[in-house]
Every structure is written in C-alpha cells, then in structure tokens.
Amino acid sequence: MQKSTIPFLLTSLFVLVLLVSCGSDPVKNLTSAAISQSTYKAPYFSDSKTDYVYKTNISVYGNEMSGIFVVKRISKTAHRVVFTTEFGNKLLDFEISEKDFKVNSIVEELDRKMLIDTLVEDFRLLLRENYTIAQQFDSGNSNVLQARDGRNFNYLFVSKTDGKLTEIRHTTKRKQKISVTFSSENNIFAESITIQHYNIRLKIAFNHFKNQ
Amino acid sequence: MKIKTFLLAFFTLFTVATYAQEQKMTDNETAAFRQSVNAVSKKIQSLSTDFTQFKHMDFLAKDIETSGKMYFKEPDKLLWQYKKPYNYTIVFKNGKILINDEGNKSAMDVGSSKIFAKLNKLIIGSVSGNLFDDKEFIISCFKTKDFNVAKLIPKDAALKKYIRQIELSFDKQDHTVEQVRLVESAEDYTKIVFKNKVQNAKVDDSVFTN
Numbered sequence: 001m002q003k004s005t006i007p008f009l010l011t012s013l014f015v016l017v018l019l020v021s022c023g024s025d026p027v028k029n030l031t032s033a034a035i036s037q038s039t040y041k042a043p044y045f046s047d048s049k050t051d052y053v054y055k056t057n058i059s060v061y062g063n064e065m066s067g068i069f070v071v072k073r074i075s076k077t078a079h080r081v082v083f084t085t086e087f088g089n090k091l092l093d094f095e096i097s098e099k100d101f102k103v104n105s106i107v108e109e110l111d112r113k114m115l116i117d118t119l120v121e122d123f124r125l126l127l128r129e130n131y132t133i134a135q136q137f138d139s140g141n142s143n144v145l146q147a148r149d150g151r152n153f154n155y156l157f158v159s160k161t162d163g164k165l166t167e168i169r170h171t172t173k174r175k176q177k178i179s180v181t182f183s184s185e186n187n188i189f190a191e192s193i194t195i196q197h198y199n200i201r202l203k204i205a206f207n208h209f210k211n212q
Numbered sequence: 213m214k215i216k217t218f219l220l221a222f223f224t225l226f227t228v229a230t231y232a233q234e235q236k237m238t239d240n241e242t243a244a245f246r247q248s249v250n251a252v253s254k255k256i257q258s259l260s261t262d263f264t265q266f267k268h269m270d271f272l273a274k275d276i277e278t279s280g281k282m283y284f285k286e287p288d289k290l291l292w293q294y295k296k297p298y299n300y301t302i303v304f305k306n307g308k309i310l311i312n313d314e315g316n317k318s319a320m321d322v323g324s325s326k327i328f329a330k331l332n333k334l335i336i337g338s339v340s341g342n343l344f345d346d347k348e349f350i351i352s353c354f355k356t357k358d359f360n361v362a363k364l365i366p367k368d369a370a371l372k373k374y375i376r377q378i379e380l381s382f383d384k385q386d387h388t389v390e391q392v393r394l395v396e397s398a399e400d401y402t403k404i405v406f407k408n409k410v411q412n413a414k415v416d417d418s419v420f421t422n
Binding site for chain 1: 278294373374
C-alpha cells in the first residue's frame with residue numbers, strides 16, 4: 001500500500017497540471033488553419049466623426065462603479081478617452097495610441113499607477129485598429145486571427161457567417177489575461193462591449209446609449 | 213492697413229456683442245438681486261422639476277444629453293432620477309447617498325468624503341438658490357436678456373479642482389433657478405436646465421428612496 005502512494009500522487013499531480021494547463025490554454029479547441037489575410041482592421045472605434053458614448057459599469061474586487069465612457073478618434077493613431085460620473089464630473093481623461101499615452105486629467109482617488117497601467121492596456125486593446133496576422137486558427141464558428149502584441153498575443157475571433165469581430169483574447173504564451181467581447185448589429189458600431197480580466201477581479205461593461 | 217481696420221472693427225463689434233449679452237450688475241442691483249433670491253429660497257420647502265442635462269466637451273460633435281426628474285425637500289433631501297436614455301437614480305439624504313443603477317442598488321456615506329459633502333451642499337444649493345455664501349465663494353452678478361446670473365468661484369482648493377465656476381441663471385420674475393452651469397475647465401462644462409417647476413407642493417418622504 002505504502003509503495004503505491006507515490007505513483008498515485010505523481011499521477012494526480014500530473015493530471016492536475018494537465019487540467020490547469022488545459023484550462024488556461026489560450027488556443028484550446030482551436031485547429032490550425034492557413035492564413036487568409038495578412039492584416040486585419042478592427043472596425044468599432046475607427047470613425048473620427050462619431051462620438052462613441054457608453055453607459056459603463058465597472059466591477060473591481062466586489063466594488064461597483066458606474067459612469068459615462070466617451071471615446072473619440074482624434075488622429076490617425078490616437079483616441080481621446082474620457083470617463084465621467086452620471087452628473088458629468090470628469091473622472092479621467094486620457095489620450096491613447098498604440099505606443100503613447102497622455103493623462104490630461106485624473107481625480108486623486110483614481111490616480112494610482114497600477115490602475116492607470118491596467119486601464120491603458122484595456123483601452124489599447126479596445127481601440128487598436130490595425131493588426132498584422134501571424135497565424136490563423138479555426139474555432140468552428142469563427143476564423144481566429146493571431147497577432148503579436150509585444151511579448152503577448154491577441155486572438156481576434158471573426159465570425160464565419162457575417163464577418164463580425166466578436167471577441168479579442170489577449171494572452172501570454174500560456175494564459176489568457178483579458179477578453180474583450182463585442183456585440184454589434186452592423187459590424188461598424190458595437191452596441192455592447194465587455195472587458196473581462198482573468199488575473200485580477202476586474203470587469204468593465206459598456207452599453208451604448210443613443211444621444212437624444 | 214485694411215486688415216487692421218477690419219480687425220479693429222471686428223473686435224469692437226465682438227466686444228459690443230459680448231457686452232450686450234451679459235452686463236455686470238451695479239452694486240445696488242447686486243444687493244437687490246441677492247436679497248430677492250435669498251427671500252425666495254428661504255420660502256422653498258419642497259421643489260419638483262423636470263431637468264435636462266447637457267455635458268459639453270469641446271472635442272465632441274454633440275453634447276451628451278440626459279434627462280429626468282428631480283425632487284428636493286428641506287433641509288437636505290434630494291433625488292435625481294435620470295429616465296432617458298437610461299434609468300439611474302441618486303438620492304442624497306441623512307448623510308447618505310443611495311443609488312439605483314438600472315435595478316442595481318447601492319449606498320455610501322457622504323461623511324466619508326469631505327469633497328462629496330461639499331459637492332452635495334453645492335448641488336442642493338444650486339437647486340434651491342441658497343448658495344450665496346461669501347465665505348465659500350467669490351460671487352459676481354450679471355444680467356442678460358433672459359436671466360439674472362450669479363457666478364460663483366469656489367474658494368476651497370479641493371472643490372476648485374472639480375469645479376472651476378458655478379453659474380446660476382435665475383428667472384427675472386420669480387427669482388428661482390432656471391439653469392445651472394458647472395464649469396470644469398475652459399473646454400468642459402455641465403449645463404442643467406429645469407422645466408415644469410413646482411414649488412412647495414407636498415412631496416412625500418417615500419419619494420427619496422432608491
């Protein structure tokens with residue numbers, strides 16, 4: 001009896017490791033496919049004439065916060081991003097491009113480096129337009145385009161039936177860090193968006209509202 | 213030379229136009245105006261009104277417009293209920309803030325944040341017109357074609373970070389607040405316009421729940 005304990009433990013450990021790594025494998029259930037396009041343009045925040053306005057709910061470690069999220073494309077490479085309370089008080093005001101960001105203003109309570117870094121990473125993922133495709137996969141319903149993002153990867157899920165971008169998974173080599181899911185009627189404008197983090201308890205939900 | 217003349221004419225015209233739009237009150241006018249407003253605001257026991265809020269930011273093509281209903285009851289109960297384009301209610305009462313965001317309810321203490329307490333006082337004061345506190349603000353008064361306007365600059369440095377100036381526009385006849393403009397920066401303000409105001413009708417305490 002005594003003898004069999006160690007192999008049993010080892011097997012359990014192996015199964016456990018296998019389960020854990022399967023669970024977090026970013027390309028689980030995806031089959032490799034031939035690259036159908038070398039570049040991809042994300043559609044949702046690309047128009048410089050549109051005011052993108054969303055009612056937004058942030059859930060962070062059990063705390064809830066809400067407000068109005070506004071995005072405007074201000075140049076070929078940059079977006080202005082503003083978050084206000086429902087009353088209109090500005091909580092943060094950023095200018096973000098793929099390489100740079102500038103804090104125009106932020107209230108004292110939110111002025112924490114870790115928080116700003118997290119939001120900048122999220123907003124970049126949300127707003128990035130141009131991708132160079134390195135690999136392609138097939139998920140059954142979607143063509144999955146893989147693009148490098150520094151040392152990380154972005155997997156873009158593009159529906160086979162209507163060509164809509166439905167999800168971006170931001171991953172390291174082994175683990176999924178963030179997912180951004182879009183729901184859009186026309187593939188030009190996203191009516192609702194969710195940013196879900198997997199390494200911290202942070203979720204941001206955006207719901208577009210029509211300006212009266 | 214021609215350009216110079218044109219510019220001069222242009223700026224003169226512009227100055228006159230600005231002047232015609234808004235004229236600073238004399239000391240006597242200011243005193244009379246402030247007295248009338250104080251007398252009216254003292255009589256306000258309750259207030260209900262529709263409101264439309266315009267959030268202006270220079271970089272946007274259009275102001276963000278939201279609207280709803282507001283109730284106020286002396287001394288410090290206040291409810292803002294946004295109905296369009298989303299349902300969001302915020303209640304200030306007994307030192308607490310109660311929120312209902314599309315059915316999700318939450319509460320927090322005003323007391324925990326000094327700045328929130330000041331903002332709270334400012335919002336209630338804006339609505340009732342009871343904001344003429346020279347210890348808290350530098351106050352200057354103007355008249356336009358439609359309104360008497362009081363401009364208040366906060367003296368408190370912490371409050372000033374959030375709101376550079378508050379402009380209250382009063383009805384010339386009944387001396388109640390018609391519009392509030394909260395100026396955050398040169399590019400950025402929130403304007404709230406009140407409509408269908410009812411003063412001193414019975415407002416039940418049960419209104420002020422989330």
